[in-house]
Amino acid sequence: MKKRITCMLLVLCMVLAAVPTALAGQAVEDQIDFSLLKKHQANETQTLQVESVQKLQEEAVEPMDARASGYATYVPHSSSLEQYRMVGDKMHLEAIAYVPDASVKQDWNLELYAGAEPTEKGYVGSSWGTFDSGAGYYTISIDVDPAKLKAGTYTVVYFSSYDISDDEFQVVEDTVVLHHVYVTKNAVLMTRSFFADAGQSDYPEVTKICVARGFQDVTNYFLRFGPENTTDNRFASFTTSNSDMLEVDDFAGFLTLNAKQYGVATVSVGNIRKDFTISVEICTDDKGHDYNKEVVNPQPTCTEEGRSSIVCTKCGHVKSSSTIPALGHAWDDGRITKEETEEAWGEKLYTCTRCGETKTAPYHTCPGAIFTDMPKDDNWSHKGIDYCLKNKLMNGMENNRFQPFTNTTRAQIVTVLWRMAGSPEPESAAPFADLKQGSFYEKAVAWGHEQGIVNGITETEFYPNSSVTREQMAAFFYRYAENILKADVSARKEIESFPDYDKTAGYSKECLSWAYSVGLINGVSNGSVTYLQPKSGATRAQISTVLMRFCENIVPAAPETPEA
Numbered sequence: 001m002k003k004r005i006t007c008m009l010l011v012l013c014m015v016l017a018a019v020p021t022a023l024a025g026q027a028v029e030d031q032i033d034f035s036l037l038k039k040h041q042a043n044e045t046q047t048l049q050v051e052s053v054q055k056l057q058e059e060a061v062e063p064m065d066a067r068a069s070g071y072a073t074y075v076p077h078s079s080s081l082e083q084y085r086m087v088g089d090k091m092h093l094e095a096i097a098y099v100p101d102a103s104v105k106q107d108w109n110l111e112l113y114a115g116a117e118p119t120e121k122g123y124v125g126s127s128w129g130t131f132d133s134g135a136g137y138y139t140i141s142i143d144v145d146p147a148k149l150k151a152g153t154y155t156v157v158y159f160s161s162y163d164i165s166d167d168e169f170q171v172v173e174d175t176v177v178l179h180h181v182y183v184t185k186n187a188v189l190m191t192r193s194f195f196a197d198a199g200q201s202d203y204p205e206v207t208k209i210c211v212a213r214g215f216q217d218v219t220n221y222f223l224r225f226g227p228e229n230t231t232d233n234r235f236a237s238f239t240t241s242n243s244d245m246l247e248v249d250d251f252a253g254f255l256t257l258n259a260k261q262y263g264v265a266t267v268s269v270g271n272i273r274k275d276f277t278i279s280v281e282i283c284t285d286d287k288g289h290d291y292n293k294e295v296v297n298p299q300p301t302c303t304e305e306g307r308s309s310i311v312c313t314k315c316g317h318v319k320s321s322s323t324i325p326a327l328g329h330a331w332d333d334g335r336i337t338k339e340e341t342e343e344a345w346g347e348k349l350y351t352c353t354r355c356g357e358t359k360t361a362p363y364h365t366c367p368g369a370i371f372t373d374m375p376k377d378d379n380w381s382h383k384g385i386d387y388c389l390k391n392k393l394m395n396g397m398e399n400n401r402f403q404p405f406t407n408t409t410r411a412q413i414v415t416v417l418w419r420m421a422g423s424p425e426p427e428s429a430a431p432f433a434d435l436k437q438g439s440f441y442e443k444a445v446a447w448g449h450e451q452g453i454v455n456g457i458t459e460t461e462f463y464p465n466s467s468v469t470r471e472q473m474a475a476f477f478y479r480y481a482e483n484i485l486k487a488d489v490s491a492r493k494e495i496e497s498f499p500d501y502d503k504t505a506g507y508s509k510e511c512l513s514w515a516y517s518v519g520l521i522n523g524v525s526n527g528s529v530t531y532l533q534p535k536s537g538a539t540r541a542q543i544s545t546v547l548m549r550f551c552e553n554i555v556p557a558a559p560e561t562p563e564a
Contacts, residue, residue, distance in 0.1 A: 070101030074158040074177045078222045078253025079234035083181040086231045087151055094141035095158050096252040102134040111157045118155050124148050149183045190232040190273040195221040209280045210288035215259045218251045232273045241266035262315040284314045291319045300324045302355045330354050340364050371402040384545035404541035411441035411464035414454050417480050418444035432462035453479040467537035471508035478511040481554055493517035498532035520546050
């Protein structure tokens with residue numbers, strides 16, 4: 001073992017081994033001076049770390065001590081600084097050493113002492129090695145045996161030394177860096193981790209990183225933890241979501257970036273209790289993207305979708321993209337190519353005002369055009385509603401609406417049948433107590449009851465405002481055909497095969513069978529199964545279609561009916 005001639009710190013036997021690893025990096029010739037050491041001794045450890053890294057990034061300066069020229073600069077890893085570990089846990093110590101001149105022969109040294117100051121009595125262990133891979137960066141690290149660590153404060157010392165004879169060596173004072181670590185009996189779990197900005201006072205938390213494309217250096221962002229005295233592992237791994245766009249690395253706990261392409265990538269910080277991710281925006285400058293531009297390409301057409309993208313105004317990076325639906329044709333009012341008649345609709349030739357496409361479609365003068373909710377010409381219910389409006393069998397509702405998909409009430413369907421019969425005066429009032437005097441349906445219900453077309457739900461109540469069911473509707477039309485039209489109602493079609501046949505009332509079975517046979521009603525499909533749905537309500541659109549079929553197929557000629 002060599003004997004020290006002049007030394008500011010004790011160098012003892014090396015009990016731990018570590019192998020230095022050469023790292024690629026730009027050569028910077030500089031030293032850690034004693035002003036940084038004094039700051040550390042004043043417990044400004046984080047300032048020491050930040051300024052150490054910053055000094056490695058500055059331009060080369062001429063060392064004050066000629067003897068120190070070419071000697072290594074040491075930067076403790078930020079996760080080693082002020083590190084807390086529990087008794088029995090392994091302690092990892094790590095630093096970056098930069099050797100500017102390979103011709104200067106020197107060894108690296110890492111020593112650990114118990115206590116707030118390095119003393120011979122407090123010596124715990126050390127490691128050393130030779131910078132034998134030329135100029136550049138070296139990673140120096142050791143894992144301390146937990147058996148050697150009791151609860152308390154420890155001092156970590158990094159420095160270079162050189163041989164002055166076969167059995168003597170000298171510590172290079174200008175290379176000395178030290179910091180504290182702690183061993184405690186109490187576990188303190190990590191609650192959060194984050195990047196802090198060393199370029200600003202108080203090292204604020206960083207929530208988003210913005211760099212210019214081409215940036216390839218160590219950033220000001222280093223890891224911090226909450227609480228600061230957590231005993232959890234602090235040595236994290238940095239990974240990127242897109243290595244083609246952004247490469248990441250760890251330089252003494254500081255984030256190193258290589259921004260290769262415009263865009264947004266994510267840096268994931270893992271291998272610690274509280275993993276986290278942070279977004280990195282790569283643009284033309286370090287101000288981040290400016291997504292205030294919308295680009296539509298291709299443009300949507302009548303039949304083809306378009307695409308809209310939100311783009312950075314500076315670099316053109318696409319933040320998001322969405323489909324623009326095809327516009328659909330914008331048909332003009334059409335040109336009549338075939339006039340309509342009483343018996344048939346006419347035809348019109350329509351032209352799209354955008355693309356020039358043409359189509360031929362039937363047209364007619366629609367009596368329901370005044371209603372804002374009138375179904376379109378190609379809707380299944382349009383023709384039936386037209387028929388009922390034209391023949392004054394049905395009227396609109398309030399606010400210029402027909403309400404085609406509102407359920408029809410019992411009062412409304414009886415009133416329609418009464419109008420079909422010519423709105424005759426009843427001979428007496430109906431025996432139902434729930435009919436409103438002077439209402440639009442009062443005479444219709446009285447007439448329908450006299451003619452045996454409708455009955456009450458009970459002997460004294462008609463329930464005029466209740467929805468008419470499909471089986472009630474079938475019964476009303478059956479009785480109207482038989483009692484008023486004196487029509488043949490003997491036709492039948494089997495309905496027992498419907499899965500809900502058992503829900504039909506006894507009075508309605510024959511009526512439903514007849515209505516099904518003459519095409520007034522059909523089954524209602526639900527997937528692959530067709531139901532009769534005798535208890536379901538009937539909408540005004542459905543009633544209008546049934547009325548049209550009834551008048552065209554059952555009634556020899558629809559009677560003229562006065563205004564209701």
